[in-house]
Amino acid sequence: MGGGVIGLAGKTVLKARNITKQFASGITAVNKVSLQINRGECIGLVGESGSGKSTLARCLLILENIDQGEIWFNDKPLHLLKKEHMRIVRKDMQAVFQNPTASLNPKLKIIDSLMEPLDFQREVQPSFLTGIRNNRRKVAEYLLNMVNIPSNYLSYYPHELSGGQKQRVIIARAISIEPSLIILDEPTASLDVSIQAHILNLLKDLQEKLGLSYLFISHDLAAVNFMSQHIMVMKQGNIIDQCRREELFLNERHFYTKELLNIFDS
Ligand code: ADP
Ligand code: MG
DSSP states (O other), X not given: OOGGGTTTTTOEEEEEEEEEEEOTTSOEEEEEEEXXXXXXXXXXXXXXXXXXXXXXXXXXXXXXXXXXEEEEETTEETTTOOHHHHHHHHTTEEEEOSOHHHHSOTTSOHHHHHTHHHHHOTTOOOGGGTTTTTXXXXXXXXXXXXXXXXXXXXXXXXXXXXXXXXXXXXHHHHHTTOOSEEEEESTTTXXXXXXXXXXXXXXXXXXXXXXXXXXXXXXXXHHHHHHOSEEEEEETTEEEEEEEGGGTTSTTSOHHHHHHHHHHHO
């Protein structure tokens, strides 16, 4: 597994420069934020509620128009592309949001929600599906197996699954087309505390196995520290501190980062 990414390790997947987003209310939710994500890397973005994390995620996903800045995705300028080009580029960037129930159509069986991206993009040939790509049932079983859900769940409807199981299905769907980047916006925030760690472990295992690149967003510094090689701290729309994971506990950290660390300790 992951053969498709060997040789690409370290290559820049996403490079955003000076992203600024102001809402009509006058609030600058994202203020001149720059970031870079390399292949196989997890960048963690932490900050309190309202600090602009989701708005930044939505800007990178082109779900919001940006007021200023540049977004380069696999060396393509997303900020300049027209809509039809955008679709081609965007299939390579997937997202997992906080509320799994909102992300699954209640009227569709799990197999049909899970297979949506691969059904729609017949030309996509993920390396881990070599040999079975044309067998829809086998592909669906393989994907569910990757997230540790028994294959009989394929014929279930979303309401028959727990929150954690639904989020696993959404993770499987995000991975299914072997995207070069997955944006995870508080993927465990709506789940029971007892299962949050299971989902984080799953995400981390998949990242290592498949060489995936993540932008992992959370208000929880402990979760970000567990997941990420590089940590960015956001407050009131600004990145006020950033460091490699090993540098998180150094004295030179911003006082706000230290405040977040204190919460993490208690
Ligand atoms: P976070 O994800 O860190 O909790 P958000 O990005 O959701 O933060 O919000 C950042 C700020 O932008 C907040 O002050 C929020 O109220 C505001 N905001 C978010 N979305 C909108 C919107 N669609 N219209 C107006 N203001 C918004
Ligand atoms: Mg948010």
